[in-house]
Amino acid sequence: MTAVLVTGCAGFIGxxxxxxxxxxxxxxxxxxxxxxxQRRFLAGALQHxxxxxxxxxxxxxxxxxxxxxxxxxxxHLAANADVRFGPAQPRRDLEQNTIATxxxxxxxxxxxxxxxxxxxxxxxxxxxxxxxxPEDAPFPVQTSLYGASKLAGESLIAAYCEAFAFxxxxxxxxxxxxxxxxxxxxxxxxxxxxxxPTHLRVLGDGRQRKSYLYVQDCIDAMLLAVPRAGGRxxxxxxxxDGYCEVRDSVGWICAALGLSPQVTYTGGDRGWVGDxxxxxxxxxxxxxLGWRPLLGIEEGVRRTVAFLRDNEWLLERREPQLEVxx
Amino acid sequence: MTAVLVTGCAGFIGxxxxxxxxxxxxxxxxxxxxxxxQRRFLAGALQHxxxxxxxxxxxxxxxxxxxxxxxxxxxHLAANADVRFGPAQPRRDLEQNTIATxxxxxxxxxxxxxxxxxxxxxxxxxxxxxxxxPEDAPFPVQTSLYGASKLAGESLIAAYCEAFAFxxxxxxxxxxxxxxxxxxxxxxxxxxxxxxPTHLRVLGDGRQRKSYLYVQDCIDAMLLAVPRAGGRxxxxxxxxDGYCEVRDSVGWICAALGLSPQVTYTGGDRGWVGDxxxxxxxxxxxxxLGWRPLLGIEEGVRRTVAFLRDNEWLLERREPQLEVxx
Numbered sequence: 001m002t003a004v005l006v007t008g009c010a011g012f013i014g015x016x017x018x019x020x021x022x023x024x025x026x027x028x029x030x031x032x033x034x035x036x037x038q039r040r041f042l043a044g045a046l047q048h049x050x051x052x053x054x055x056x057x058x059x060x061x062x063x064x065x066x067x068x069x070x071x072x073x074x075x076h077l078a079a080n081a082d083v084r085f086g087p088a089q090p091r092r093d094l095e096q097n098t099i100a101t102x103x104x105x106x107x108x109x110x111x112x113x114x115x116x117x118x119x120x121x122x123x124x125x126x127x128x129x130x131x132x133x134p135e136d137a138p139f140p141v142q143t144s145l146y147g148a149s150k151l152a153g154e155s156l157i158a159a160y161c162e163a164f165a166f167x168x169x170x171x172x173x174x175x176x177x178x179x180x181x182x183x184x185x186x187x188x189x190x191x192x193x194x195x196x197p198t199h200l201r202v203l204g205d206g207r208q209r210k211s212y213l214y215v216q217d218c219i220d221a222m223l224l225a226v227p228r229a230g231g232r233x234x235x236x237x238x239x240x241d242g243y244c245e246v247r248d249s250v251g252w253i254c255a256a257l258g259l260s261p262q263v264t265y266t267g268g269d270r271g272w273v274g275d276x277x278x279x280x281x282x283x284x285x286x287x288x289l290g291w292r293p294l295l296g297i298e299e300g301v302r303r304t305v306a307f308l309r310d311n312e313w314l315l316e317r318r319e320p321q322l323e324v325x326x
Numbered sequence: 327m328t329a330v331l332v333t334g335c336a337g338f339i340g341x342x343x344x345x346x347x348x349x350x351x352x353x354x355x356x357x358x359x360x361x362x363x364q365r366r367f368l369a370g371a372l373q374h375x376x377x378x379x380x381x382x383x384x385x386x387x388x389x390x391x392x393x394x395x396x397x398x399x400x401x402h403l404a405a406n407a408d409v410r411f412g413p414a415q416p417r418r419d420l421e422q423n424t425i426a427t428x429x430x431x432x433x434x435x436x437x438x439x440x441x442x443x444x445x446x447x448x449x450x451x452x453x454x455x456x457x458x459x460p461e462d463a464p465f466p467v468q469t470s471l472y473g474a475s476k477l478a479g480e481s482l483i484a485a486y487c488e489a490f491a492f493x494x495x496x497x498x499x500x501x502x503x504x505x506x507x508x509x510x511x512x513x514x515x516x517x518x519x520x521x522x523p524t525h526l527r528v529l530g531d532g533r534q535r536k537s538y539l540y541v542q543d544c545i546d547a548m549l550l551a552v553p554r555a556g557g558r559x560x561x562x563x564x565x566x567d568g569y570c571e572v573r574d575s576v577g578w579i580c581a582a583l584g585l586s587p588q589v590t591y592t593g594g595d596r597g598w599v600g601d602x603x604x605x606x607x608x609x610x611x612x613x614x615l616g617w618r619p620l621l622g623i624e625e626g627v628r629r630t631v632a633f634l635r636d637n638e639w640l641l642e643r644r645e646p647q648l649e650v651x652x
Contacts, residue, residue, distance in 0.1 A: 087489040090435070094428050098478060102420050109416070125465075126484075138462040139451075141559050143488045148481035152424060155474035158452070162469045163413040163599050233467050273489050 003027045005071040005113070007058060007104060008078030009045075010037025012180045013119065013215060017075050018045045020219055026050070031067050032078065033057045038314070041180050058100035061107065068111040073226070075117045076104050079150075082183055083123055084272045086145030097149035098156070105160045117169045117222055120154050122211075122239070122279050123147030124172060132282035135172070135235050144274030158233045167232055169225055171218075174239035174281055177300035178215035179307045182314050185246065186304045189253050191315050193261060200254075200261040203271030206247040209278045211239045214300040217293040221286050228289045237281040244297050246271075252298055256305040329353040331397040331439070333384060333430060334404030335371075336363025338506045339445065342545055343401050344371045350549075352376070357393050358404065359383045364640070367506050384426035387433065394437040399552070401443045402430050405476075408509055409449055410598045412471030423475035424482070431486045443495045443548055446480050448537075448565070448605050449473030450498060458608035461498070461561050470600030484559045493559075495552055497544075500565035500607055503626035504541035505633045508640050511572065512630045515579050517641050519587060526580075526587040529597030532573040535604045537565045540626040543619040547612050554615045563607040570623050572597075578624055582631040 004021055008014035009030025014037070021028050027050045030042065034055065045051045056063035058078055068074070080096040101118070108116065124147050125133050126140040142148040157168045175184060192200055221238050229236065250263060269277045295303070308314065330347055334340035335356030340363070347354050353376045356368065360381065371377045382389035384404055394400070406422040427444070434442065450473050451459050452466040468474040483494045501510060518526055547564050555562065576589060595603045621629070634640065 086485065090432060090486075090489075091428070094425070094482075098424060099420070102417070106416060136464040139465055141561070142481040142484040145482070145485045145489065148478070148485040151481050152474070152478035155468040155477050156420075156471070158468040159412065159471045159474040159600070160416075163416075163471065235467070274485070 002073055003029065003071045004073045004075060005029045005031060005068055006075045006077060007031045008037065009053070010034060010039060010042050011077060011081070012182050013176060013218065014075070014077040015041035015045070015180055016215055016219055017077065017222070018042065018051065020223065022048045022050055028052070029054060029067055029071060031056055031058070031064065036182070038182065058103050059095065061103050064103055065107040065110050068107040068113055071111070071113050073115040073117070074104060074108060074113060076101060077119045079119065080146070083144050083146040083274065087273050090145060093145045093149035097146070098152040101153035102156055105156055108166065109160070109164055114164070114166045115168070116157060116166060117226060118153060118157055118171065120170050120172045121147065121150045122172050122174050122237070122281050123276065124151040124154065127276055131278065131280045133237070133280065134282040135237055135285060143276065146274070154235070161232045169222070169229060169234045169236065171222060172235070172237045172281065173218065174211040174213050174279055176215050176218050177212045177304045179303065180215070181304045181307060185249065186253060186301060187308065189250065190305060190308045193253070193257060193259055194312070194315065197259050198261050200250065200263045202246060202250060202263060202265050204246065204265065204275065205267055205269060206245065206250065206265045207269065208246045208271060208275065209243045209280065210246065211243040211280050212297045212300050213239050213293060214295040214303070217295060221291045224291050225286060225289055236286045237283050238286060239281040239283050240293050240297060241283065242297065243280045249301055252301045253305055256302050328399055329355065329397045330399045330401060331355045331357060331394055332401045332403060333357045334363065335379070336360060336365060336368050337403060337407070338508050339502060339541060339544065340401070340403040341367035341371070341506055342541055343403065343548070344368065344377065346545055346549065348374045348376055354378070355380060355393055355397060357382055357384070357390065362508070364508070384429050385421065387429050390429055391433040391436050394433040394439055397437070397439050399441040399443070400430060400434060400439060402427065403445045405445065406472070409470050409472040409600065413599050416471060419471045419475035423472070424478040427479035428482055431482055434492065435486070435490055440490070440492045441494070442483060442492060443552060444479060444483055444497065446496050446498045447473065447476045448498050448500050448563070448607050449602065450477040450480065453602055457604065457606045459563070459606065460608040461563055461611060469602065472600070480561070487558045495548070495555060496559065496561045497548060498561070498563045498607065499544065500537040500539050500605055502541050502544050503538045503630045505629065506541070507630045507633060511575065512579060512627060513634065515576065516631060516634045519579070519583060519585055520638070520641065523585050524587050526576065526589045528572060528576060528589060528591050530572065530591065530601065531593055531595060532571065532576065532591050533595065534572050534597060534601065535569045535606065536572065537569040537606050538623045538626050539565050539619060540621040540629070543621060547617045550617050551612060551615055562612045563609050564612060565607040565609055566619050566623060567609065568623065569606045575627055578627045579631055582628050
């Protein structure tokens with residue numbers, strides 16, 4: 001039995017990882033500050049004798065090091081996960097992603113924990129020139145504070161692997177969909193249509209091409225790769241073998257809700273500053289380990305809408321507004 | 327006339343940049359905390375009416391923002407510049423390089439300064455697979471905390487360019503040699519030979535292949551590229567068209583000093599954890615702008631030895647020891 005620390009344990013992906021690890025008989029320490037995590041996502045875990053919850057901030061190094069003690073493996077999933085709001089809060093990605101990741105690594109070093117799984121992002125490719133984009137694509141130029149902070153996190157992890165003989169699994173995700181999804185375009189569209197079912201406002205021209213992965217497929221991939229990828233620094237794209245346009249997703253969401261709103265596009269090939277008009281990752285590496293996603297994008301969108309319909313309490317949260325300071 | 331802020335103005339490269347800018351008639355604000363900078367390097371600048379020195383820490387955002395006011399361009403050269411000591415002080419590169427760079431960018435945003443020159447490093451290529459290594463080499467894996475912190479700095483700068491319409495010139499240097507050189511292998515060897523002229527201890531097997539550039543060639547390149555490279559994010563390697571082995575450099579240093587010490591190699595293809603056994607950068611991009619280095623590696627080493635011989639006061643500084651915490 002392994003002891004695993006999960007940061008961001010009350011988040012969308014983190015809470016599923018907790019449930020899956022407990023289901024496999026692991027001992028799990030969950031760490032979350034509940035700034036965006038949801039206690040309800042841990043309802044099952046909190047009943048489980050092998051789960052311990054620690055409420056804390058990753059910027060509190062003492063609390064983190066205390067939580068780390070006795071663990072063998074870390075799933076570092078806590079993050080500011082929204083790529084859009086960087087320009088409005090330029091220090092948030094630095095603190096919650098880069099500095100927080102450094103603190104996780106330092107706590108691991110001090111505690112003797114040497115294995116880390118990291119949720120990175122396809123955003124680190126900036127505006128890629130090769131599609132599908134492989135892990136060894138040409139050295140990218142960052143276009144978002146979020147991507148910059150995730151690349152900084154990856155880089156710190158790789159340097160710790162070299163300096164302190166850590167081992168790491170760095171997953172570059174496309175956007176993730178499914179149960180417990182709580183931010184992103186399906187969320188935004190669902191909330192708009194609930195408030196005014198006859199019209200929908202979409203950022204950009206709706207032609208942005210994006211790739212999405214179902215959350216359980218994402219977790220299958222991570223759990224499969226940790227024992228199978230034996231390098232010191234294992235970098236793996238996660239995504240499906242295709243993409244859709246934002247307009248496709250609008251259609252699926254409206255169909256699932258039985259609505260035919262008037263759709264207004266704000267125009268331009270990007271939805272916001274730093275938006276990437278095309279994300280499509282090459283998943284040859286993770287597939288070579290024996291993984292296949294079970295759900296496609298359309299089914300992922302449908303399940304997400306179904307989840308939101310059953311969990312409208314999530315919509316009550318105050319979402320930051322997309323305004324940019326100059 | 328431009329007003330230029332130079333961070334690390336009392337450092338090896340920074341103090342030369344200050345002198346060159348003043349010589350061209352620019353107004354210069356120098357910012358340094360003198361943690362490694364030398365007041366003597368500013369002896370000329372301090373006599374100049376267009377130079378203003380501000381003694382401050384880049385982690386002090388208020389002091390930095392006050393210094394930034396009214397400037398048009400920043401040369402951000404302040405850094406923990408020694409790649410070797412990361413494992414002994416794992417937070418130093420994060421603070422002095424990554425967070426400090428973020429503070430510079432934030433101060434620029436708040437002050438309306440939108441152009442930045444950044445001293446990055448060939449270390450960001452990790453252990454490259456292509457030689458000479460071009461700027462768009464395959465996406466690297468970091469092998470040192472120093473390289474990780476420099477890549478994080480580059481990434482932040484690029485993201486600010488996208489979010490806030492900054493313009494940047496990011497230079498990936500090989501090691502720099504010449505007058506005011508104050509850390510690195512020539513320094514270490516010189517100090518050893520001054521203390522015990524009959525023997526020299528060299529980290530690694532001496533077969534590491536490294537590239538070096540003379541400091542005035544480095545500054546020529548930066549001053550030439552800023553007006554000529556007009557992209558939003560301009561990334562440019564700086565180096566000479568070749569490399570040497572550490573053993574070659576040992577030979578040149580000993581010849582310059584008229585010494586024939588017994589040389590002991592500690593062995594292995596790396597001098598320290600995260601050492602890169604081969605650094606050789608492709609400089610096609612900067613050459614296409616019309617730049618050529620005037621000095622080769624051997625002449626750079628000779629000038630560095632001559633400088634150290636004339637400035638032995640520099641050797642009195644306490645150098646950190648190369649020990650690694652675990």
